[in-house]
Amino acid sequence: MRAFDAPLHGGRLQEARRLFPGAPEPFIDLSTGINPLPYPVPPIEPPAWTRLPEPEKIAALEDAAAKAYGVAGGSMVVALPGTQLLISLLPRLSPQATVAILSPTYGEYARSFAAAGSRVVEMNTLAELADAPYAVICNPNNPDGRSFDGTVLFEFARRRAGSGLLLVDESFVDLERGSLSVAPHLPQPGLVVLRSLSKAYGLGGLRLGFALAHPDLIAAIRAPLGPWPVSGPAIDIGMRTLADRTWLVAARQRLTRDVARLDSLLREANLAVIGGTLLFRLVESNEAPALFHRLGEAGILVRSFDYRPDWLRFGMLGGEDEWQRLAAALSFTPASSNRD
Amino acid sequence: MRAFDAPLHGGRLQEARRLFPGAPEPFIDLSTGINPLPYPVPPIEPPAWTRLPEPEKIAALEDAAAKAYGVAGGSMVVALPGTQLLISLLPRLSPQATVAILSPTYGEYARSFAAAGSRVVEMNTLAELADAPYAVICNPNNPDGRSFDGTVLFEFARRRAGSGLLLVDESFVDLERGSLSVAPHLPQPGLVVLRSLSKAYGLGGLRLGFALAHPDLIAAIRAPLGPWPVSGPAIDIGMRTLADRTWLVAARQRLTRDVARLDSLLREANLAVIGGTLLFRLVESNEAPALFHRLGEAGILVRSFDYRPDWLRFGMLGGEDEWQRLAAALSFTPASSNRD
Numbered sequence: 207m208r209a210f211d212a213p214l215h216g217g218r219l220q221e222a223r224r225l226f227p228g229a230p231e232p233f234i235d236l237s238t239g240i241n242p243l244p245y246p247v248p249p250i251e252p253p254a255w256t257r258l259p260e261p262e263k264i265a266a267l268e269d270a271a272a273k274a275y276g277v278a279g280g281s282m283v284v285a286l287p288g289t290q291l292l293i294s295l296l297p298r299l300s301p302q303a304t305v306a307i308l309s310p311t312y313g314e315y316a317r318s319f320a321a322a323g324s325r326v327v328e329m330n331t332l333a334e335l336a337d338a339p340y341a342v343i344c345n346p347n348n349p350d351g352r353s354f355d356g357t358v359l360f361e362f363a364r365r366r367a368g369s370g371l372l373l374v375d376e377s378f379v380d381l382e383r384g385s386l387s388v389a390p391h392l393p394q395p396g397l398v399v400l401r402s403l404s405k406a407y408g409l410g411g412l413r414l415g416f417a418l419a420h421p422d423l424i425a426a427i428r429a430p431l432g433p434w435p436v437s438g439p440a441i442d443i444g445m446r447t448l449a450d451r452t453w454l455v456a457a458r459q460r461l462t463r464d465v466a467r468l469d470s471l472l473r474e475a476n477l478a479v480i481g482g483t484l485l486f487r488l489v490e491s492n493e494a495p496a497l498f499h500r501l502g503e504a505g506i507l508v509r510s511f512d513y514r515p516d517w518l519r520f521g522m523l524g525g526e527d528e529w530q531r532l533a534a535a536l537s538f539t540p541a542s543s544n545r546d
Numbered sequence: 547m548r549a550f551d552a553p554l555h556g557g558r559l560q561e562a563r564r565l566f567p568g569a570p571e572p573f574i575d576l577s578t579g580i581n582p583l584p585y586p587v588p589p590i591e592p593p594a595w596t597r598l599p600e601p602e603k604i605a606a607l608e609d610a611a612a613k614a615y616g617v618a619g620g621s622m623v624v625a626l627p628g629t630q631l632l633i634s635l636l637p638r639l640s641p642q643a644t645v646a647i648l649s650p651t652y653g654e655y656a657r658s659f660a661a662a663g664s665r666v667v668e669m670n671t672l673a674e675l676a677d678a679p680y681a682v683i684c685n686p687n688n689p690d691g692r693s694f695d696g697t698v699l700f701e702f703a704r705r706r707a708g709s710g711l712l713l714v715d716e717s718f719v720d721l722e723r724g725s726l727s728v729a730p731h732l733p734q735p736g737l738v739v740l741r742s743l744s745k746a747y748g749l750g751g752l753r754l755g756f757a758l759a760h761p762d763l764i765a766a767i768r769a770p771l772g773p774w775p776v777s778g779p780a781i782d783i784g785m786r787t788l789a790d791r792t793w794l795v796a797a798r799q800r801l802t803r804d805v806a807r808l809d810s811l812l813r814e815a816n817l818a819v820i821g822g823t824l825l826f827r828l829v830e831s832n833e834a835p836a837l838f839h840r841l842g843e844a845g846i847l848v849r850s851f852d853y854r855p856d857w858l859r860f861g862m863l864g865g866e867d868e869w870q871r872l873a874a875a876l877s878f879t880p881a882s883s884n885r886d
Contacts, residue, residue, distance in 0.1 A: 215598070215773060216598070217597060217598040217600065218600060218601070219597075219600065220600050220602045220603075221602075235597075238598065240596065240597075240598070244592075244595065244596045247590075247592070247595045250587075250590070252584075252587070253751070254751050255584070255587045255749055255751045255752050255783075256580065256584045256748050256749060256750060256751055257557060257559075257575075257580075257750055257751050258555070258556070258557040258578065258580070258744070258750040258751065259751060260557065260558060260559065260560050261558070262560045262561075263560075287627040287631075287753065287775075287777070288772075288774055290772040290773065290774055291627075291771060291772055291775065293772060294769070294770050294771060294772030295635075295770050295771075295772075298639055298769075298770045299638055299639070314772070314773075318772075321769060404598070408596050409595055409596060410596060410597055410598040410774075410778075411593065411594050411595045411596055411597050411598065411599060411777055411778025411779070412595050412777060412778070412779075413627065413774060413776070413777040413778075429634070429638075429661060430634050430635050430638045431631060431634060431635075432628075432630040432631055432633060432634030432635075432654070432658075433555060433630065433654075434628055434630055434750075434753060435627075435631065436753070437627070437751055437752060437753040437777060437779075437780070438750075438751025438752070438753075439751070439752075439777075439779060440777070443595075
């Protein structure tokens with residue numbers, strides 16, 4: 207098991223600038239799974255900044271989330287100032303002896319539970335999680351894109367019924383095809399689903415996410431957050447994004463094309479794409495550490511993994527200038543070990 | 547002791563509209579202690595919405611708060627998505643057998659602690675709080691404006707040293723004259739100070755506040771909030787407001803005049819002002835319940851108190867039209883019982 211005390215998040219451009227002081231600006235941040243062409247934020251009406259969010263508005267946002275995520279009602283939804291808050295809080299609010307995490311995955315789960323005193327076991331298959339009193343699954347998974355159909359996870363949750371909590375993090379599900387989300391199967395006792403506006407909608411700074419669960423569980427999650435858990439602008443922007451299926455469909459089409467373009471660019475550089483979603487691609491290569499630095503010196507930040515030095519995760523690119531710079535930086539990669 | 551299960555917050559305009567369906571619009575909301583002429587929110591740069599807040603930016607915000615609040619360093623500050631989150635969370639993260647609250651005061655303290663299983667004792671003097679392992683003081687207090695000098699609270703905290711936590715809520719301190727804040731005396735073991743941008747700056751929807759405490763306590767508060775506790779816009783707006791002393795001084799001057807005007811308006815209506823701050827005035831009258839309804843029917847929402855039906859709290863007014871409407875509504879008040 208690895209140490210959980212060193213979170214290495216994406217999006218650390220200021221750290222990248224320290225690491226690569228000679229890199230050209232602007233830095234291209236490919237270190238996150240955040241959509242580089244975000245939902246266009248509308249002008250914010252002044253009362254959103256000034257007035258305390260009214261409970262009716264929060265309830266309307268939660269209804270909108272229920273509708274967007276295929277959940278039967280707003281009583282199974284609670285709005286969060288980002289899902290990360292709940293990931294950090296849950297281990298402390300609901301201490302567990304042992305937590306099983308389908309791994310490798312987003313590192314904050316292991317880190318938060320370990321910090322709260324839980325024993326963290328990292329499992330590699332769904333079957334190994336079956337008897338764990340507390341289990342965490344990211345679907346689709348970050349960084350490798352491994353995914354399960356929602357019905358598979360629902361059956362898994364049903365077989366576990368009565369044995370603690372199953373947390374399914376669907377932060378990256380919005381743009382994926384098929385029926386990956388387990389949310390439409392709610393309510394199911396012990397099942398908590400997390401959704402986020404940070405990734406597909408590209409709004410990482412907004413801090414808006416949702417937990418979906420049985421109404422009793424939702425009430426238990428809601429209480430410690432108090433009456434104003436989310437900001438006025440987050441409510442207004444959330445209402446708009448969640449109702450806008452047209453934008454989501456167009457984003458999916460564009461990212462499908464862009465993923466194909468990125469994959470072929472990576473293949474041309476002799477980099478094996480071993481997984482991903484429409485918001486990031488995972489590459490495996492013995493050259494990964496060298497490539498990380500080469501890209502960094504070219505002003506391109508990708509995500510490395512302390513536990514898998516041969517992996518790099520590439521986020522999606524925005525404008526054409528970014529594509530050109532990545533292509534140029536990759537073409538300098540010595541194509542050696544993978545050709546052996 | 548009263549029941550803690552029915553929070554009656556200010557700012558519930560939608561509820562007011564249901565209660566007074568025939569009231570003229572726009573409703574004037576005097577039910578909060580939020581500055582009606584808020585800090586002018588600058589245009590938000592797109593990256594504030596899209597990028598995950600970088601740790602360096604959060605640290606810079608906390609440094610700015612330390613400077614504004616007279617605290618020796620940013621290591622004694624943690625940014626919060628509103629102080630209410632901590633008020634709701636603390637009782638659950640740090641369960642206490644008994645909590646003593648200087649009362650009457652902001653109801654969420656008693657409610658949160660009771661909901662978390664603590665025994666809540668409401669005390670009326672500082673001396674009665676001296677031996678409580680966990681004590682809560684709002685300074686200045688809401689709704690009556692009772693206040694202590696910061697040095698008095700610091701001496702009080704020192705005498706308590708070693709006996710649990712002392713939480714001092716300074717949500718309403720920014721505009722007050724004198725040296726009410728205990729923050730400049732930090733660090734002091736067990737002392738936690740809360741500050742907010744919701745009240746003096748009029749930014750209740752922004753959700754930004756701070757806890758100030760000894761660095762060890764700050765680290766303990768920070769951990770369960772995760773790496774992105776506040777939004778990108780909250781960071782940008784917070785940086786600007788906290789550095790802008792000119793605006794704060796002008797707001798204080800304007801509100802000093804407005805408070806005098808409101809007090810004389812209330813006195814003319816035979817309403818005794820028994821306390822308050824520059825952001826709200828507390829009135830005591832046997833006519834309070836009738837006046838609440840009369841004002842409501844005139845489209846003016848003030849704050850009533852279930853535990854003191856003879857009290858009404860008036861928030862501050864914005865434009866001249868609001869003054870005229872309040873004056874007209876008050877002049878219809880039958881001036882009876884107070885003249886006896």
